[in-house]
Amino acid sequence: MLNPMLTIGQISNRTGETIRTLRYYDKIGLLTPSDYKEGGHRLYSVDDLVRLQQIQALKFIGFSLKDIGDLLQHPLIEHEQIKSSIQFKRKQLLAEQERIQEMIDQLNHMDAIISNEETVDIKSFCFIIHSILWEEEHVDEKNREQHSIFNFREPERLELDREYYGLITSIRHLVMSKTSPETEEALDCMRRLVFLHQATLIKIAKLQEEGPDQTETSNILDPFTDEEKAFIKEAMRKLAELK
Secondary structure: OOOOOEEHHHHHHHHOOOHHHHHHHHHOOOOOOOEEEOOOEEEEOHHHHHHHHHHHHHHHOOOOHHHHHHHOOOOOOOHHHHHHHHHHHHHHHHHHHHHHHHHHHHHHHHHHHOOOOOOOOHHHHHHHHHHHHHHHHHOOHHHHHHOHHHOOOOHHHHHHHHHHHHHHHHHHHHHHOOOOOOOHHHHHHHHHHHHHHHHHHHHHHHHHHHOOOOOOOOOOOOOOOHHHHHHHHHHHHHHHHHO
C-alpha cells in the first residue's frame, strides 16, 4: 500500500510549522512538495515530512536556512560544525534565561513595594517602576551588584522604594483632598521628604567619591504635577518659617 500524501494543512498540524512558513520553504527550494494536486495545492510525502523534521532540528540549534539547505545535501558533516552551533545556541539561551530571571526579580520587587497597600496610586507606582527600568539602562551591572541603592534585589533598595512610593502617594492624596500645605500632616510629609532626599543624596555622593562614572545622567521623570509642586513649595516655605 502506498504511503498517503499529506496536504499542507496536515503537515502543518503534525509538525507545528505554520502554513506560511511551509510556503516560504517551497519558494526558496528548502522543502519542495513531492506533488501538487489540481489548483496547485501542495502534497507532501513521508520523506518530505522527515526532511521538515530535520530542518526544524537544525534550525533549533541555530543554523540559518541557507546553511540547513547545504547541510541536508550531505549525509555526514564535521563534528565541530555541529558543536559550534550548539555552543552558540546554548550561549544565546543562557543569556535569555538570565534576562528572564532579572525580569522576574523586578516583578517580585514591584509586587513587594505595594504588598501592604489596599489600593495602588498608579502614578506613584509607575514612577517607581520607571526608576527601576531607567537604572537598568543607565547604571552598569558592576555598580548594581556592588551598591545596594542601585540593586532592586537588596532589602535596602526595597525599603527605599517603599518609602518613596508611600511618601509620593501621601503628598498626592493631600493635594487631591485640598488639604492646606500648612497643616501638621503636610509638614510631616515635608520632613519625611527632606530626610529621605538627603539620605539618598548622601548615598549617591559616597558612590561618586568611589568613582566618577557611577551614573552620568539623571532620571528625568518627575512624579509630581505642577499643582503638587506648588503644594510642596508652600509647605516647605511654612516648614522653613517654623525653624
